[in-house]
Amino acid sequence: MRKISIKDVAKKAGVSIAAVSQILNNKGQRFSEATTEKVLQARDELGYVPNSAARNLKGRHKRLIGIIVPSFRMPFFADIIQSMQASAPSDVNLVFLGSTDESLQDAIFSLVERGVEALVFGRHIPNRAEVNTFLKKRNIPYLVLDQNADINAHDMVQTNEFTGGSMAASHLMSLGHRDIALILPNNLTDNMRQRRAGFLDTLSTANLTPKTIITTTLSKHGGLAAVHQLIQSKSTAAFILNDEMAIGVLRGLAYQDIKVPDDISIIGYDDTDYAEFMIPTLTTIAQPVWEIGETALKMIIRRLDHPNLPLQTEFFDVKLVIRESTGPVKNTKGNH
Template sequence: MNKKVTIKELAEKTGLSTTTVSQILNGKGSRFSEKNIKKVLAFRDQLHYVPNSAARNLSNKTDKTIGVLVPTISNPFFSEFLQLIENYSDSKTHVIMIGLDGDRSQLYSAIEGLIAQGVDGLIVAVAVEESSKVNDLLRENWIPYIVLDQNSTKDSDFIATDDFHGGQLVAQYLCKLGHRRFSVVVPDKESMTYNINLRLNGFVEKCRDLGIVTDDIQILEAKFSKHGGQKTVPDIVSFKPTAIFTLSDELAIGVLGGIYDQDLEVPGNYSLVGYDDTDYAEFMNPKLTTVRQPISLLAKYALEMLENRISDSKLKQQVRAVDVELVIRNSTKEI
């Protein structure tokens, strides 16, 4: 029995990219020349290429397919975001979700894979390191896309939360409680993104406006995980702050565990503030004071804007901004 021809082999025969061949075979070839369309169809028939049955059946059952890319599905913020996208999508929309497991270098190949599957549009919630390369790939294949606020870009439709203001809110609140010495736990350079950096800048600038000197603000880099947060605690204890600000709830959980390991307490020894207001925040002990991102709005706007762009590729750039709010719980106290 002859080996089944793959789409990669078909692409090699045509001299076109796998992405282009996939788009043509998925009935989305109007953007390509008639010559290339005829070439692909001719080689398909000559090689007796049969597309994956599951993918073919899927395309027959849905009006559109969208891809959603997040840094990791293990972070509760992104897992909730994916669930909301699924909830808000109608029955005729198929959603393909991909988490990069924290490896942003895989973004380009992940996008290529989604294009090959015939997606009609993308929601990119991952920091794009080579934005021009990614933009070129998507535009060459006429794929509409929405970028969330992990990026600083003027090249695409864009949704952003006011993370600078979020950092300011934390600084103002902690100073109002009487705190004057702080540890700030931030992701390491591999995980730091544009929007998270805005949180840090907002916090530091507001502290300085309120008379806090630079020497009283300790900034600690950590792996963007609970374990990463936990490992910063010895340095925090040595610095002797009265309050700790972590730039995500994930880091806050680790810091809290590390504090308990030192036989210390929150908020007895340290006030602790996180960021995101994930599901975990309300169920921690003590319940976590944190900055709430309007994740439901982010998901809703992302879908609406992508559908607008799919319907009208000539639509002017769409930009949506949403604010954040400080949710005060039991992990902070006045001193």
């Protein structure tokens, strides 16, 4: 559907574009009350919304930066958003969009139409070459988080995901676990592949492989759905690549009256804000989410200020946060 323009309002009201512009910008004192009323009525009937990007070309210019995430419901991305909002300078406006793989192209078009000068991708980009070409043609720089580690982006923020997966394996093995399940989302992003690789590599140093590998949807319900397979595997521990899924697994185990960590140990990834409020509290791998959001925003602003900067990359470490959901393996294996 074509966007209603100021020209459409002028035509409907029977006045000049200049008159509409002045009236809508509260500078229409010289026009009669009847003319002003006609313009406002035409605006409301047509549903015209002034283009803030165009308006900002006059007077003090506020730079508009778009941030695309997979979901606002996931605490990890909610924290990223909050950290960016808290650290945004006064001359920058941020606009956030949630997008599925299927709606990503529409989300990008929508933000470009709104006049964004730069983009931050906090989600996986499936059609990378196409997106890259589209944004380069329009001179819109973009930064990616590590869901897109192998894309040819100018700027990137990464965390040491391989080490995170390795830490999870080492922690479970240090507690005596040898029958360890791995629970993955159906669609692995680049950073999750690194988590998996670190986990498998560290198991292999002890001549171990996962007791079972279960794939499920990246959600609490997905974790819940994986529980039956997990129980059937008789694993004594499980590494789950995301706290969202881990929460679902904890709930599913509770439904089956399986005690964590007495019967099975569970470790997640991300250290989302509710991990420490679960019963039991969740052992997990923590990422410095607040710093990631702040740094990503600073980097993309720096790119706008200095378009010819060389590649910018920031790399963050992760840490193991030990809570109640992991414990020593019991001598009586497979009793659940």
